[in-house]
Amino acid sequence: MKKLLTIISLFIVLYSYSQESIFYSTNQLSNRVSSKFGLEVYNLNFIKNNEYFNFIADGYTLLGSHIYPQIQYNNSINTRFKAGVFIQKNFGETKVEHVIPTFSFQYSNGNHEFTIGNFFAGNNHGTIEPILASEKILRDDVIETGLQYKYRSKRFTIDTWLNWENYIRANDDFKEVFTLGASANINATENLTFPIQFITRHKGGQINKKIRNEQNIIDIYDLHNLAIGTKYKFETNSDHQFILSYYFLFHTTNAPLTEHPFSSGNANYFKLRYLHKNLNFMLSYFKSNRFVTALGNDMFNSYSLKVNNNYWNGELDNRYLNLQEPKRELLFAKVFYEKLLAKNILIGVQLEGLYQLNESIETLVTQESKKNNFDYSYGVYLRFNDLFKL
Template sequence: MNPHSIRIHNKSGQTVINISSTATQTPPLRMSKPVRIIVAALLLCMMNLPVHGQFNYERLHHYAEFDTLDADKLFFRIDNHNFFKNYEYFGDYTEGYTMLGHDLAPSFLYYAGNRVRLQVGAHLKKYSGEQDFSEIKPIISLHSRLTPHLDMIIGTLRGTVHHSILEPILDPEKLYASPLENGLQFIYNSRQWHADTWINWEQFIRHGDNKPEKFTFGLSSTYHLLRDSAHWQISIPVQLLAAHTGGQISNFDEPMQSLANVAIGFEFSRKPVASRIDEIKWTVSGLGYKDLTKKSGLPFTTGKAFYTTLQMTTRQLQLMVGYYGATNYVAPRGSALFQSVSDYNPIIYSKHRNLATGKMLFTHQLYRDIRLGVMAEGYYDLDAGQLEYAYGVNLMLMPSWFLLKKAIN
C-alpha cells in the first residue's frame, strides 16, 4: 500500500514537509502514575479558581486603533517588541526551541480628515545570535472608517493575535514569527455583533513563476445573544480559516491545495460586581477540518475537534484551563500541538488526540507606553502521558508623538 502524505507548513509558514499516514506511531513517552496525579491535581486546582474562549494575546501587541478625533493630524509612532520564549516540547508532534529577539516598527500616521488614515513605515526583526536583521519589510496601510460601525484596511492589516482565533486554528506564535499580514480586511463593530474578515496575501506570483500563490482567508465573528443582563453575557463565536496554495499562472508542479478550518461555539461570561476580577468566561467550541480540493494526500479529507476552556481575567492577570479532543484534525495555520500529524516526523499520525491545557499571562504597565508581559503555558497529552510547556517574557514600548496638524482653509 502506498503511503499517503500531506504538505504541512512549518512555523514560519515558508517550507513544507510530507507526512505519511500509513506508518505506525512511535511508542509514546509515558509519565509515571504519581506525576500524572500531580498534573491532574494542578489542573483541578486551577479550575477551582474563579477563571475569555480565546486567550487574549492582544496584551502582548498593540495596533494603533483608529481615532476620529485626530483628523488632519500627523504622528510618528514606534512599536518595539522585545521577546524571549522557550518551548520545552519533547513529544511527537513538534520540536522545542527558543526564540530571543526584537521587533522594531517606526512609522508615520496621517489622518486625512476623520475617516481615512495612512500609515507608512518599516518592520525590522532581529533574533539574538544573528549578525543581520532576519526581516526588513515595509508597512503601508490605508485604514478607512466607512461607517460608524465598519472599517476597511488595505495593505498592512490589524492581524495575528487581534483576530482572536482559537489556537488549534491559528497559532498565536505568529506574533513572533510572522507578525505582519498584508491584504484586505473589513472589521464590523456594533453592540450586538463583531466581525473581522480578511485575506492575508502571503506569496504573489507572476506568469511562469516556479513558486505557488499563497494566501489565507479568515473570518472571526461573535454575535451576542444576551448582554448586560445582570452582568451576564452569552455569545456565539464563529471562526473560519482557509489556507490556499496554488495559482493558475504558476509553473509550480505540485497540485493546488485548499485546506479549511471552522469553529462554532458558545461563550458564557460574567463580570462580577465589586470584585477585582474583570471577567469569568466559559467557552465550548466545535471545530472542523476539510480538504476542499481533496489533494492533501491523507486518507481522510475531513476531521473534527472539541475544545472547551475556562478563563479568569483581571486588570493584570489571565488564567485559562481547557480540554481538547480531536479526530483526524489538521490545521495548516494552527498550533502543531493540536494536530493529528507531526510537523517534523514523517511517520507520526494519530487519529485521536486528547490534551489538557493551561495558560497564564501577567502584564504590568511599567509606564504609559511601556508594558511588561510574563507567560507560562502547559499542554498535557492525555494519551501519551507527555507534558509540553513553554514560558516567556515580553517587553513592549509603544510611544507616539504628535508632529503637526494640517491647516484647514
C-alpha cells in the same frame, strides 16, 4: 464622543474575551489621532521557549525584537494613509532577520473600518489557538497584506481579511498562497456570546510551473477550518471573572496526502478562564478525530510536523515521517501576568503546561510511548507602543 467611547469600551471587553496569549496587542493607537500627521512606534522584545518532547510538534525558542515605526497622514476624520517599516532582529544573530516596508489606506465610518494594503494582526484577529497559532505574532507574518474589513456594534462584531502571502510570476516553480479569514462574535446578552471563526488557506496558481505525476496530481487545493462556539461570562464582582467557552472545530481539504493525510476531521475544544486584574489563567481540554489545522498551533494537528534532522548510528532518524495520531487528546494550563511599568510600556510573563492523554507510540527506534507526556513553555515580553504628533 460618547458613541466613540462606547465602541472602544466594547472592543476592550471583546479583546479580553479573546485573548489567547500574553504577547497579544490590539495596537489601536491609530484610531486616536487628532493631528494631520503622526508617528506611531511599536516595539516588542520577547523570549518564548517551547520545551516540547512529544511526537507531533518540535520544541524551539523564539527570542528577538520588533521595531515598527509608521508615519500617518490623516487626510480627513474618516481617512488615513500609513507608511512604515517593520524590522525584526533575532537575539544571538548579528544580521537583521526581516525588513518589510508597509503601506496602507484606512477608511472608518461609524461602526465600519476598511483597510487595503498592510495591516497589523497583533491579536490574531481574536481567533483561538487551533485556528491561528499565537506565535504568529512573534514572527514577521504578524504583518499581513491584502484587505481587511471590521464591523463593531453592541450585538455583533466581525473581522474579515484576505492575506496574500506568496505572489507568483509567469513560470515560477512555486505556488501562490493566500489566507481568507473571518472572526465574528454574536452577543446574545451582556454575558453570552456566540463566536464563529473561519479560515481558508489556498495554494495554487495558473501561470506558475506545474509538475503532474502519481504523487502530485493536484496543483490547486484549499484547507478550510471552521470553529463554532459559545461563551459565557460569570462575574463574582468587578475584580473577578470566569469565562467558560466551548468550540466545535471542523476541517476539510482537497490537498494531496503528501501535504495533509486526512481529508476531513473534527475536534472539541473546552476552555475555562479566570481573570483577576492583571492575572489571567486558562485551563483547556482538546479532543480531536483526524483534525488538521491550517495555521494553528502544531500541537493541535493529528500528524507529526517534527523536523527529521537527527541521526541514529549514522542513519537519518525518519521515525516521524508518517507518524499519525488520529485521536488526539490534550490538557492545557496557561497563566499570564502583565504590569504597566510606565506610560505605554508593558511587561508580561507567560507559563504554559501541556499534558497528553492519548496513546502515542513510535515503533521504528525506541518504541517509546508519549501517553501522559508533559510539555511546557514560558515567555517574557516588554512592549512599547505610542503615538506622536508631527
